[in-house]
Amino acid sequence: MTGAEKSAILLLYLGPEATAKVFSHMDDGDIKRISQSMSKLGHVPREEIAQVVAEFTDITNPETGFFSQGEEFVKKILEKALGPLRAETLLQEIRTSGIGDMADILSTMDARTIANFFSQEHPQTIAVVLAKLKPKQTSEIISLLPQELQAEVVIRIAEVDQVSPEILAEIDEVIRVELTALGGVQRFKVGGVEKVVDMFAHLDRSREKKILDKLDTMNPPLAEVIRKHLFTFEDIFKLDDRAIQSIMREISNDTLTLAMKTSVDEVKDKIFRNISSRAAEMIKEDLEVMGPVRLSDVEKAQSEIIKIVRKMEEEGKVVIAGRGAEDVLV
Structure with a gap:
């Protein structure tokens, strides 16, 4: 028997409560291997049980052994150990695992x-x-x-x-x-x-731009969502100060203030360091008196700034490396 098969027999013998506790300390790969073995076991003869849990042979039926509950057992313990969503994902992979990867x-x-x-x-x-x-x-x-x-x-x-x-x-x-x-x-x-x-x-x-340009024609909403995930508002402030200063000059104070509503202090501090002291004081005051705003409005303001940065990149005003190289201003 393989290690996964032995583990499956032991855990089936111990029951769902103990199995759930064990699974909660294991990674997905080990859980999948053991669960796959559980699903395939079927009837387990007494002799095989004795090899794995010899200390329990005196309370195991010497003639029938036990019959695995298969997928139903696996589903219950996975849901108990991992929650329904993660459990369902693993079950989906387990069900057809015999086909091959x-x-x-x-x-x-x-x-x-x-x-x-x-x-x-x-x-x-x-x-x-x-x-x-x-x-x-x-x-x-x-x-x-x-x-x-x-x-x-x-x-x-x-x-x-x-x-x-x-x-x-x-x-x-x-x-x-x-x-x-x-x-x-x-x-x-x-x-x-x-x-x-x-x-x-x-x-x-260049390849990214070609594909995104094509997506703009074929599926504009998807292109916009991908762009939003590729470069976030917070990513702007990973650039060097010269690049940030260049970007800030293209953005209105109203848009910047709204976009900063949900920003962490680290981002706010970097913005304030890269704009004039007068503009910084005005934005700080506006943020203090600003009441509740819709998250969608904040995200819209951030998206507008991201579009400006992307346009500046296309025009060669800013280079966003962000993929293993330093961010530089040209």
Whole structure:
């Protein structure tokens, strides 16, 4: 028996209360492995129980052993240990884990080989598979896809949330004909804007701009959401003082004051250091007397400032490195 199988037998024997306590101290990977073993155990003979929990053999039925509750047992203990949302995510992966994990195999393959293979596939199929990969590999593959496919795939990665086992099985069947060594694809949580933002972090600026420009035409709301996540209001104040001073000159005091309503003291202090003392005093006074405001109004003001910064970057007035290099003003 494997370690996961032994653990599964022991925890099934101890029951849901003890199992939940144990799971609450384990990471998702170990929980998945043990839960998968629990789901597959079925009837456990007395002899196997004795190997794992020999000290309890005197209270175990020597003829029937016990019969695992399978997925229902796993669901109860996962929900108790992790809460319903995290438990459901793990259960979704466990249910089809026997098919195999394509991501592990693709992670060892050359990005160009994968891109060439997927270049004739439907964008939705590409998105589902690439969403499982690490952001860096996803970005490499997308940058090698035909130009007309890149934005299409990005849209679908952002929009897809979870994929049913049936759809994954269909996708697996289509691609296994040409890549028989890959095996299947297990159910998993995929996609979302966060996945796209992580992927964009590994793209160069020119490639990012081309894809976003295309998204502006194909799906403007999505393009706006991605831009908002790529560069936040707080990120502006990670730039050096010269860059911040240049940006502040383009922003009205009213917009800046509203945008600062929810800012932490560190951000406020950096703003005040990079504007005139008179402007700083006016904004401080306005903030003190400002009553409650809608969060949506604050976010709108921050978005306006972000747009100004993005425009300044496109015009070459500010360079936002933020990806391993220093932020500089040119």
